[in-house]
Amino acid sequence: MAKRRDVPCPCGLPASYRECCGRFHRGEAKAATAEQLMRSRFSAFARHDAAYLIESWHPATRPPRIDFDPALRWERLEIVRSVDGTPFNDEGTVEFRAHYVQGRETGEMHEVSRFARHEGAWVYVDGRVR
Structure with missing residues (x-):
């Protein structure tokens, strides 16, 4: 039996x-x-870690709270491309596909997300769903 710390x-x-x-x-x-x-934000959505999501969201665009749909389960993340967003940049974008299961249906969310440094840390600014 795998120990909890060995969970993928x-x-x-x-x-x-x-x-x-x-x-x-x-x-x-x-x-x-x-x-x-x-x-890390995808993992936070998968694990319903609202505190981390709020903390890693730019204060100018963050919602007051995160409500999780109990019927939605995030299954897999696919990074399509990253532009900038390195340790040497102040802004970057990440295009991704997040695969989910909701009830008996499967689906994906395809988004291009914008990130920026705020007070020295990377934060999510906003995204455009495709």
Whole structure:
């Protein structure tokens, strides 16, 4: 039987949740790139971690709260492309497809997300759903 720390990370990288996105969610590290933040936010949606989502959202665009649909389960993240968003940039975009199951239906959300540095940390600004 696998120990809890050995659970695969929802973001799709070949690492355990604890060592991958879990360290961001626990506040032990900050995302170094926009893509890393995107992956950690997908994992937060998959794990219903509203506090992390609010914290990693730009204050100018963040909602007052996050409401999760209990019938929606985020299954898989596919990064299509990243532009800028490196440790040497202040802005970046990440295009992704987030695959989900809702009831008996499957689907995907295709979005181009904008990220920026705010007070030294990467944050999600907004996104355009395709």
